[in-house]
Amino acid sequence: VNFVEVIAKKRDGGELSNEEIGRFVRGATDGSLGDEQLAAMLMAICIRGASARERQALVEAMRDSGARWRLGEVRPGVVDKHSTGGVGDTVSLLFAPLVAACGVPVAMMAGAGLGHTQGTLDKLAAMPGFVPARGREEALARLDRCGACFAAQSDEIAPADRKLYALRDVTATVPSLPLIVASIMSKKLAVGASALVLDVKAGSGAFCKSDEAAAELADALVQVARRAGVAVRALVTDMNQPLGRFLGTANEVRAALEGLAGRGDERLVGLTVELATEALVLSGLAEGEARERLRRALADGSARQRFDEIVVAHGGDPDPARLARPRRTVIVTAPAGGFVGRVAAEELGWLAVSLGAGRRRQGDAVDAAAGIEVHVRLGDEVRAGQPLATLALGERPVEVEALAVRAQRAFTLTEEPPPLPPLVRARFGGST
Amino acid sequence: VNFVEVIAKKRDGGELSNEEIGRFVRGATDGSLGDEQLAAMLMAICIRGASARERQALVEAMRDSGARWRLGEVRPGVVDKHSTGGVGDTVSLLFAPLVAACGVPVAMMAGAGLGHTQGTLDKLAAMPGFVPARGREEALARLDRCGACFAAQSDEIAPADRKLYALRDVTATVPSLPLIVASIMSKKLAVGASALVLDVKAGSGAFCKSDEAAAELADALVQVARRAGVAVRALVTDMNQPLGRFLGTANEVRAALEGLAGRGDERLVGLTVELATEALVLSGLAEGEARERLRRALADGSARQRFDEIVVAHGGDPDPARLARPRRTVIVTAPAGGFVGRVAAEELGWLAVSLGAGRRRQGDAVDAAAGIEVHVRLGDEVRAGQPLATLALGERPVEVEALAVRAQRAFTLTEEPPPLPPLVRARFGGST
Numbered sequence: 001v002n003f004v005e006v007i008a009k010k011r012d013g014g015e016l017s018n019e020e021i022g023r024f025v026r027g028a029t030d031g032s033l034g035d036e037q038l039a040a041m042l043m044a045i046c047i048r049g050a051s052a053r054e055r056q057a058l059v060e061a062m063r064d065s066g067a068r069w070r071l072g073e074v075r076p077g078v079v080d081k082h083s084t085g086g087v088g089d090t091v092s093l094l095f096a097p098l099v100a101a102c103g104v105p106v107a108m109m110a111g112a113g114l115g116h117t118q119g120t121l122d123k124l125a126a127m128p129g130f131v132p133a134r135g136r137e138e139a140l141a142r143l144d145r146c147g148a149c150f151a152a153q154s155d156e157i158a159p160a161d162r163k164l165y166a167l168r169d170v171t172a173t174v175p176s177l178p179l180i181v182a183s184i185m186s187k188k189l190a191v192g193a194s195a196l197v198l199d200v201k202a203g204s205g206a207f208c209k210s211d212e213a214a215a216e217l218a219d220a221l222v223q224v225a226r227r228a229g230v231a232v233r234a235l236v237t238d239m240n241q242p243l244g245r246f247l248g249t250a251n252e253v254r255a256a257l258e259g260l261a262g263r264g265d266e267r268l269v270g271l272t273v274e275l276a277t278e279a280l281v282l283s284g285l286a287e288g289e290a291r292e293r294l295r296r297a298l299a300d301g302s303a304r305q306r307f308d309e310i311v312v313a314h315g316g317d318p319d320p321a322r323l324a325r326p327r328r329t330v331i332v333t334a335p336a337g338g339f340v341g342r343v344a345a346e347e348l349g350w351l352a353v354s355l356g357a358g359r360r361r362q363g364d365a366v367d368a369a370a371g372i373e374v375h376v377r378l379g380d381e382v383r384a385g386q387p388l389a390t391l392a393l394g395e396r397p398v399e400v401e402a403l404a405v406r407a408q409r410a411f412t413l414t415e416e417p418p419p420l421p422p423l424v425r426a427r428f429g430g431s432t
Numbered sequence: 433v434n435f436v437e438v439i440a441k442k443r444d445g446g447e448l449s450n451e452e453i454g455r456f457v458r459g460a461t462d463g464s465l466g467d468e469q470l471a472a473m474l475m476a477i478c479i480r481g482a483s484a485r486e487r488q489a490l491v492e493a494m495r496d497s498g499a500r501w502r503l504g505e506v507r508p509g510v511v512d513k514h515s516t517g518g519v520g521d522t523v524s525l526l527f528a529p530l531v532a533a534c535g536v537p538v539a540m541m542a543g544a545g546l547g548h549t550q551g552t553l554d555k556l557a558a559m560p561g562f563v564p565a566r567g568r569e570e571a572l573a574r575l576d577r578c579g580a581c582f583a584a585q586s587d588e589i590a591p592a593d594r595k596l597y598a599l600r601d602v603t604a605t606v607p608s609l610p611l612i613v614a615s616i617m618s619k620k621l622a623v624g625a626s627a628l629v630l631d632v633k634a635g636s637g638a639f640c641k642s643d644e645a646a647a648e649l650a651d652a653l654v655q656v657a658r659r660a661g662v663a664v665r666a667l668v669t670d671m672n673q674p675l676g677r678f679l680g681t682a683n684e685v686r687a688a689l690e691g692l693a694g695r696g697d698e699r700l701v702g703l704t705v706e707l708a709t710e711a712l713v714l715s716g717l718a719e720g721e722a723r724e725r726l727r728r729a730l731a732d733g734s735a736r737q738r739f740d741e742i743v744v745a746h747g748g749d750p751d752p753a754r755l756a757r758p759r760r761t762v763i764v765t766a767p768a769g770g771f772v773g774r775v776a777a778e779e780l781g782w783l784a785v786s787l788g789a790g791r792r793r794q795g796d797a798v799d800a801a802a803g804i805e806v807h808v809r810l811g812d813e814v815r816a817g818q819p820l821a822t823l824a825l826g827e828r829p830v831e832v833e834a835l836a837v838r839a840q841r842a843f844t845l846t847e848e849p850p851p852l853p854p855l856v857r858a859r860f861g862g863s864t
Contacts, residue, residue: 171472
């Protein structure tokens with residue numbers, strides 16, 4: 001069968017066989033299908049959707065397009081955590097030492113940040129000398145040494161996803177549930193942790209703007225993971241304002257250190273504990289016992305100490321004094337009094353990128369000193385002139401006035417306090 | 433605006449502005465958009481459709497992507513005829529001399545045949561020395577010399593269509609009304625005849641399998657032509673069996689000669705006269721006068737004579753004795769008695785291709801001697817053993833037995849005579 005007929009089937013809303021999906025993924029991997037055929041199929045999937053079976057077949061074919069690390073088979077119980085991306089989302093930096101300090105090994109693979117959310121690897125790179133694990137052997141060695149590893153996205157993992165993602169980016173086929181699920185899960189399944197905790201963000205700063213969209217994605221991710229034999233939990237969590245108070249790489253490392261030392265932002269630490277609880281429950285603990293262990297690891301300094309051990313195991317210097325400091329800071333104040341009624345979280349993320357804290361394009365340099373500290377939370381009452389945020393300027397020359405105005409406008413002040421949605425909106429996968 | 437956002441708009445069923453459509457067509461013409469973006473947009477248009485305004489903008493942008501010959505401006509009254517492609521559709525070879533003999537100049541641009549229908553240029557090339565006009569000046573010179581010209585599809589005409597058509601072919605985006613209309617009309621409008629007669633085929637041997645699909649296409653083509661200022665008529669005509677009795681290039685030239693001499697197949701000649709009537713009416717004659725002139729041109733030999741003059745003006749030798757003859761013929765007979773209830777017209781077209789009369793791929797050689805003569809018509813009563821068709825074998829080695837079986841199976845014999853649909857199903861554009 002000519003591949004044109006396979007594209008035609010999906011174009012007309014038909015359901016593709018596993019063989020046809022395999023052909024598509026193989027074509028993306030080995031170049032046997034041209035970009036124009038891949039793009040046409042991506043658009044057809046984007047518009048017509050895919051059944052649960054097609055989604056599963058797509059994920060598994062993409063997982064099998066490259067190497068499989070099968071970490072869970074050689075280090076049983078290893079857990080992975082994934083976030084769909086949020087602003088001020090420093091969780092990974094707290095989650096790994098906290099869960100590892102409770103005796104559960106953690107393995108995460110991350111890429112460089114792109115767009116309005118900053119990448120975990122960029123944050124870790126703010127510590128001099130930190131190098132993520134490259135390849136399976138390095139990942140296993142670090143896991144054995146400190147109970148956690150951060151690995152760099154490897155070319156050998158799910159190469160079909162790399163190819164298809166690059167095409168999706170330029171063909172307006174990013175916002176497609178089956179394609180998003182396939183992109184996330186193909187990589188997770190190729191790394192192959194025993195358990196997976198998913199943090200699906202919902203709100204103005206997230207890819208999923210509504211709770212419904214996030215719930216649909218969370219449910220689809222959980223189904224795919226479960227069918228592939230992975231223990232899984234997913235939380236839908238609030239992203240209508242930055243999660244923590246800090247944006248930027250050195251900024252977020254400092255936020256993590258404070259959180260692990262028991263002085264951190266309560267939303268950031270609170271969500272980390274929720275996700276960590278799911279991880280410990282997936283590894284066999286009862287929920288009460290899990291929460292108690294996590295509380296202790298934070299209280300007795302063992303999570304904080306584990307952070308340093310993990311950084312050292314990755315070649316980095318954990319001394320906070322060596323983190324970059326801003327060249328200058330600019331305080332943005334409230335133009336009038338009122339309640340913080342809305343926070344343009346995505347805009348704050350892009351503002352941080354403008355300051356140098358992230359990348360617009362692959363290959364852009366990241367300025368570790370740049371970032372934003374957010375002083376107010378949704379629902380806070382503020383007086384005119386009260387600080388809303390502090391912009392941390394790094395080495396990059398920026399138009400400070402314009403950025404300060406944008407920052408001020410990112411906070412909408414209202415006469416009435418807004419409703420405050422709960423941090424955790426929904427949980428999926430509990431009944432495994 | 434990034435082109436990704438334009439694709440996203442159509443992906444979500446939105447209507448593109450003329451500027452956005454212009455950007456798409458420019459991107460196809462000058463290479464400023466990659467194949468993957470063009471393909472994604474084609475698929476989005478294929479699934480989401482396009483409004484009449486978008487269709488018009490697409491056609492005109494594609495027309496303007498290359499040279500415009502504006503033949504109607506320099507040779508007022510010149511008429512063009514276009515068929516959407518059928519089997520045994522020899523009409524162009526009769527239409528040009530017949531209409532020219534009635535005093536109305538005819539200009540047609542044609543490409544090489546591909547697929548189950550044979551191309552007009554291939555048929556003309558069966559006459560030794562025949563070379564179509566290359567470029568506008570040659571087309572005008574021949575028009576002036578003999579009242580008709582056949583031009584080869586030129587690289588300078590609608591280059592955006594060439595690019596997009598090549599992509600559509602491999603991305604399953606051929607069957608899209610707006611894209612089909614744009615492909616046909618961009619070339620017709622770039623040549624720029626004053627009047628246009630369209631023959632939209634409907635049935636098993638045509639691209640439009642149903643009358644409804646053909647009527648929708650005819651209506652869309654008429655609307656676009658009219659909005660572009662071209663006088664236009666379109667007929668929806670039957671393609672549930674080969675139009676004439678002959679398939680193949682030399683075969684069809686002989687069929688044209690017989691038709692012009694008053695001895696031809698009545699369906700082939702009949703449809704030619706219907707289309708020619710529309711052409712004369714568009715050029716200002718009353719219908720009765722038009723039909724009378726056409727009758728006379730056939731009866732007095734002037735149409736037959738004009739054929740020779742046109743061939744000579746194109747460098748060809750009109751002597752029928754110089755047409756290729758088959759190496760061998762094979763008669764296919766009815767396996768049983770009955771009525772000819774169905775004819776697989778497309779299959780007969782592919783069978784002719786298998787014999788060497790057409791091309792599967794661009795660049796394939798065409799064997800002028802190869803072809804098929806069809807002896808029976810839908811509704812005919814046949815006895816067992818009566819000839820159904822004669823296969824004309826050219827130089828190409830073929831598996832005669834297998835082809836003969838395929839030919840026999842192309843005719844379905846039934847106990848009851850089938851309903852016989854009229855040759856002309858509908859007319860569009862009459863109320864200009």
